[in-house]
Amino acid sequence: MAVEFRLLGSIEAYVDERPLDIGPARQRSLLAALLADPNRPVSADQLVERVWGDHAPHRARETLRTYLSRLRQALAVTGEVSIGRRAGGYVLTLDPGIVDLHHFHQLLAMARSTGDGTAAMDLFDQALALWRGEPFAQLDTPWSRAARTEAENERTRAELDRTDLLLRHGRHHELPAALWAQTAERPLDERLAGQLMLALYRNGRQADALDRYQDIRTRLAEELGADPSPPLQRLHQQILTADPALAPPTITPAATSSPIPRQLPAPPQLFTGRAHELRALTAALDEPAAPGDRMPISAIGGTGGIGKTWLALHWAHQQAERFPDGQLYVNLRGFAPGTQPVSPTTAVRGFLDALGVVPTAIPADPDAQAALYRSLVAGKRMLVVLDNAASSSQVIPLLPGDSTCAVLITSRNKLTSLVVTHGARLILLDVLGHTEARDLLMRHLGADRLATEPEVAHDLLRCCGGLPLALGIVAARVAAHPGLPLSMFAQELVDHSTRLDALDAGEADLSVRAVFSWSYEALETDAADLLGLLSLVPGPDISLSAAASLAALPLARAGAMLRRLDTAHLVQQHLPGRYRMHDLIRAYAAEQAHRSLAEATRVAALRRLVDFYVHTAYAGDRLQQQHREPISLDVPVDGCRPEPLADQAAALSWFEAEHACLLAAHRLADDQRWDTSVWQLAWALRTFHRRRGHGHEDLALWQVGLVAAERLGDLAVQIQAHRFLGSTWSELGRHDDAHHHLEHALALAEHTGDTTAEAHIHMALGWVEKARGATRPAADHLTRAAQLYRTLVNPVWEADALTTAGWFHAEAGRYDEALTECEDALRIYRKHDEPEGEADTLSSLGYIAHHTGRYTAALELYEQARVLFQGLGYSSNEADTLDRLGHTQVALDRPDQARRSWRQALSLYQAQQRDTDAERVQEQLAELDTP
Structure with a gap:
């Protein structure tokens, strides 16, 4: 049984080349702490320090024992690795050679001791090939940082020794590109500078070699106040004088073919779905090309783990026969951890090697190398796959110059400049749909495994959010434990606090957290901070204006940063000016926000966001209902910029777009105990909820709003909360509950002398008593409301009492009284430009006309009311008016018109979840269709 442990990158374990599940991040950290000192005791205190550093939990030793127990169980399958206890601590017993870190040191020792140059080069290459990224990845304690630094220093020494070996064996032509990249990382390394100078000199680039000396000489003086070392000064002098001792050793180039x-x-192997994208890639090849046309270039973009490389390779293999002259491939490592992106010069050199160019025939100048590459592929039918590109500038030097070739690029960034400059086609990948995601999971695990726990399988799919990487990780973990039920894995995923831990198969490229980190670390600090703040947003998405307030940024700056995040596929502009984030990216970004942003910063951002919604919603409500009595708001907090709304139509559109976010902001305000914002948001949404028939949502907001008002001890707000709760319960048919709240509100209003509230409450009680069949009390409440409104000298409110009385009289069959009251109310509403009251009254007049046999007049009145309700966004009353309109159309023997009206009413009732009304209209439609 082959066992392997990896520390030179993410912490991983393998048995017979299959990943071993070694648990969550802390447990893997403990394994790394033991692997660093195999076969030697490590004390419990040392392990705690290595795993947690200065942030050890209160019961660290107990947690440590739990992790050790789990590791023993996980390692038991190896049959050769065990964790024991000795006097000095815990001992991990194993052959050090199966740990990549120790194997790395063994190979280096062998390379440095052998006298065979070819064997030494092979050993150096084997040792360096063990590195997969930053060692001890994801560990961040003083011990891990020290261990990482030690390992990276040894790697640097190995690279330098390997370069010396290449120079001694006349392979200087292989070195400049790689040495330039290393020099960019270590500009003050004098040994590295000397190697680069010698390699450049031997490649006929004496001027470049001398420039490199002057560069490091200047840097040493400016940054360290020192001169170059004597060996580097001697090398500089030898280059100046073209010392024969610097000449390369004579070598005989090996004969090469041109494969x-x-x-x-x-x-x-398990590629699934993406039919539309595959067709788009093929269509790019099939388009007829005239002489001189540009080559087909397709750029696949999407977030990490979305399946860009899978799609590219699947398609490339499907179409391989169309490229008989070959396929070139390079991983440009645009987002690889712990390494710099591959430079175009290095990539071109790799292509020249693949095309069979002997090293001695490769020119030293990078531009000449690129020209040679383009010459070699000119006229050939070749596919060039540029995987994991960082930017357009990294890609453009690698494009062939002939339209006979095709280029396929993948990147986490939208390479939009390629569209402009080279006519590239962008193919942006989204997550898999439910069916495709299920098919992928089923291909991994088998239909029978999913069928045994269908509800659990649904949870797995929901938590993975259609991200192919997440689905693959879940499948890998499940496959590694065939005896465990799916529910065990689902529990980890459903819990938001452990979801990212559950989506970690122990390898860097099989960890959602690690893959997202590569995109995150490529961001500028301000963009990364904005992403962290966006992850805290409670709603399903966010507008540009809201994001600007969240981050306290000018609108233009916020827009630029959101475009940067959208380009990096970390957020998605799914609607114009609105941005959303995948749930797993949100979870990762939230972790980073809690790590990099102080709590005060996070709270202040959310406070600005809630203020944005409160102030914009309030302004929108004032546009919708100008005769409603206002409330007083404090000025927005610093950095909050409410969105200006031009008119009533703009306000209605804003409420429609932001409704889910407003509800989420209300929950956030309640969670934070921002009680004033809690009731003010409920108040600002009241008109919209009434007009749109969102009774249940309004009820929920005011139930929380009442609690907030009681915490504040504000009687005026408590009156409003009880009043609105009563009205909403009444609209939902719960009249006893409505009566309870309204009577409570009335008692408080009378106690505080709030005449306006008294009048409104009497109006509401009139509706409740009428619904309960108490005609006399209903009339008394309306009379009292009218009296109070007259004392307040508010004609619109007085008209409300008139039109309500008119409706009550109309339903009672007292049409003459009803007609007089409604016509008086209509004149007031029109005089004071109150369209909602006008629409209500027109609908009531339509009802009166219908029931007095004036059907044509009723049609006209109902239609006027419907148009007004529709313009106001008052879908609840629009539905009622359409229902009544249908009855009038039936009376006029116009069944087709009635059918259309009732179908529209039915659709609105269903959208508002008014089930009783919907059933009634369905019965009316059925009767209409019955001969």
Whole structure:
């Protein structure tokens, strides 16, 4: 049984080349702490320090024992690795050679001791190939940082020793590109500078070698106040004088052939879906090309883990026969951890090697190398796959110059400049749909495994959010434990606090957290901070204006940063000016926000966001209902910029777009105990909720709003909360509950002398008593409301009492009284420009006309009311008016018109979840269709 442990990158374990599940991040950290000192006791205190550093939990030793127990169980399958206890601590017993860190040191020792240059080069290459990224990845304690630094220093020494070996064996032509990249990382390394100078000199680039000396000489003086070392000064003098001692050793180039390059990595075995994208890629090839046309270039973009490389390789293998002259492939490592992106010069050099160019025939100048590459592929039918590109500038030097070739690029960034400059086609990947995601999971696990726990399988799919990487990780973990039920894995995923831990198969490229980190670390600090703040937003998405207030940024600056995040596929502009984030990216970004942003910063941002919604919603409500009595708001907090709304139509559109976010902001305000914002948001949404028939949502807001008002001890707000709760309960048919709240509100209003509230409450009680069949009390309440409104000298409110009385009289069959009251109310509403009251009254007049046999007049009145209700966004009353309109159309023997009206009413009732009304209209439609 082959066992392998990896520390030179993410912490991983393998048995017979299959990943071993070694648990969550802290447990893997403990394993790394033991692997660093195999076969030697490590005390419990040392382990705690290595795993947690200065942030050890209160019961660290107990947690440590739990992790040790789990690791023993996980390692038991190896049959050769065990954790024991000795006097000095815990001991991990194993062959050090199966740990990549120790194997790395063994290979280096062998390379440095052998006298065979070829064997030494092979050993150095084997040792350096063990590195997969930053060692001890994801650990951040003083011990891990020290261990990481030690390992990276040894790697640097190994690279320098390997370079010396290449120079001694006349392979200087292989070095400049790689040495330039290393020099960019370590500009003050004098040994590295000397190697680069010698390699450049031997490649005929004496001027470049001398420039490199002057560069490091200047840097040493400015940053360290020192001169170059004597060996580097001697080398500089030798280059100046063209010392024969610097000449390369004589070598005989080996004969080479010119093979057809077939560089594509193996295709993904379980590729699923993406039919539309595959057709788009093929269509780019099939378009007829006139002489001189540009080559087909397709750029696949999407977030990390979305399946860009899988799609590219699947398609490339499907179409391989169309490229008989070969396929070139390079991983440009635009987002690879712990490494710099591959430079175009290095990539071109790799292509020249693949095309069979002997090293001695490769020119030293990078531009000449690129020209040679384009010459070699000119006229050939070749596919060039540029995987994991960081930017357009990294890609453009690698494009062939001939339209006979095709280029396929993948990147986490939208390479939009390629569209402008080279006519590239962007193919942006979204998550898999439910069916495709289920098919992918089923191909991994088998239909029978999913069928045994269908509800659990649904949870797995929901938590993975259609991200192919997440689905693959879940499948890998499940496959590694065939005896465990799916529910065990689902529990980890459903819990938001452990979801990212559950989506970690122990390898860097099989960890959602690690893959997202590569995109995150490529961001500028301000963009990363904005992403962290966006992850805290409670709603399903966010507008540009809201994001600007969240981050306390000018609108233009916020827009630029959101475009940057959208380009990096970390957020998605799914509607114009609105941005959303995948749930898993949100979870990762939230972790980063809690790590990098102080709590005060996070709270202040959310406070600005809630203020944005409160103030914009309030302004929108004032546009919708100008005769409603206002409330007093404090000025917005610093950095909050409420969105200006131009008119009533703009306000209605804003409420529609932001409704889910407003409800989420209300929950956030309640969670934070921002009680004033809690009731003010409920108040500002009241008109919209009434007009749109969102009774249940309004009820929920005011139930919380009442609690907030009681915490504040504000009687005026408590009156409003009880009043609105009563009205909403009445609209939902719960008249006893409505009566309870309204009577409570009336008692408080009378106690505080709030005449306006008294009048409104009497109006509401009139509706409740009428619904309960208490005609006399209903009339008394309306009379009292009218009296109070007259004392307040508010004609619109007085008209409200008139039109309500008119409706009550109309339903009672007292049409003459009803007609007089409604016509008086209509004149007041029109005089004071109150369209909602006008629409209500027109609908009542339509009802009166219908029931007095004036059907044509009723049609006209109902239609006027419907148009007004529709313009106000008052879908609740629009539905009622359409229902009544249908009855009038039936009376006029116009069944087709009635059918259309009732179908529209039915659709609105269903959208508002008014089930009783919907059933009634369905019965009316059925009767209409019955002969």
